[in-house]
Amino acid sequence: MKQSKLFAKTLKNLPKDAVTISHQLLLRADFIDQLAAGVYTLLPLGFRVHKKIENIIREEMNSLGAQEFIMPTLIPKSLWTETGRWKTIDPPLFVVKDRHGKELGLGPTHEEVITDLIRRRINSYKDLPFSLYQIQNKFRNEMRATGGLLRVREFVMKDLYSFHTDAKDLAAFYKKVTQAYKNIYQRCGVESVMVEASSGSIGGNECHEFMVIADSGEDNILVCRECGWAGNVEVFDKQKDCPECKTNLETKKGIEAGHIFKLDDIYSHKMKANFVDQKGKAKPIMMGCYGIGVGRLMATVVESSNDKTGIIWPTSIAPFQVHLVSLKENLKADKIYQQLTKAGVEVLYDDRDISAGAKFAEADLIGIPYRLVVSQKTQNKIEFKPRGEKKAELLSLEQVLKKL
């Protein structure tokens, strides 16, 4: 992609409404654009990162054996009244009316829809277990949106749902999901802690949050340095020592980057989603649900990976792999751009006629992992510099390709 054609304009001035680091940097680097409170456009740069995160999540979900599909956003009131959540869900639903005056809720989560789907198709223990997931826009009527992409009212969420004959099978799958989640955060370049949490209006008997440690986090979590146990202060209010090994607990700030629930039979019971077991007896289907907010995860990565000059994207989710900067050497740089592209490298090529300083400052802001400079100074070589580092080295194109 030639930067002269990229739909992006970076800002020198900090927009005054941005308070959190990720909000500031994503705005300044032009990854996102705000339309209303808690409602954002993902601009091309932001969209590329978002897609990469989605794909990491997709791979991990697929390797669990889960199948991707998509459910509607418009959800009829009747389903919500079956579980009582038309009135009780918090944050409240965004409600719309059709032309006949019939009310529908915009989906904030899809337990009702999926339970309705599966109760009409699952009959026997032979149909179980299985799992389905979607990556889809969700709508939450939050009291207040905060921190840029950290809490918004419309966002893309990956929601996975699993269905089992008994608690034991659910527990086994739940455990596999925890590992998949850890993989996702690790692959996105952030460190996660799994904490015991409260389940809020989703319900269920057991749930865990995945917290990314960051100073700007809104949650206080207790972490045991010895055995790795962790809990949300919401639940473990007065806890001083680790419940597992009695070590003194530390308090840290975290961002909730995922939440998983053992729903057991609460939805299948209310909505009569049963199966027939080996003995011919009807039983409620055991369920689990598992969510990750994609945009929030994107912002969380920025929260934990940046410096004074801008974002530092991990290679796995960077909008481009390399940022090729031409300093008045577009003839040479054009060729390198073509060769890199031919080699399958995602290149953002700064072909613009502006000062070197401006190009470097923007490159740092945007945060692509590797910067390549072509100038008079570099002669027949290419200057190679990883984003977070000071030192650059002069390499041939072949050497550059090996480094990527």
Place this chain on the structure above:
RNA sequence: CGGGGUGUGGCGCAGUUGGCUAGCGCGCGUCGUUUGGGACGAUGAGGUCGUGGGUUCGAGUCCCACCACCCCGACCA
């Protein structure tokens, strides 16, 4: 929703006790000089001052209402 705050060109801001042509920096256009860390000079373009009422000879400035956005609380991926 309770509390606090802010609305003036794309972004950041100034605008005195109301006073006539609403300014500045960044960004943008054109020309020239520049080019290894957000260059410089010249010259331009761009604003019904959030919206609607009111007070006044006169409102960006005062009053009322509304709207939008931000922050703290609460809740969440």
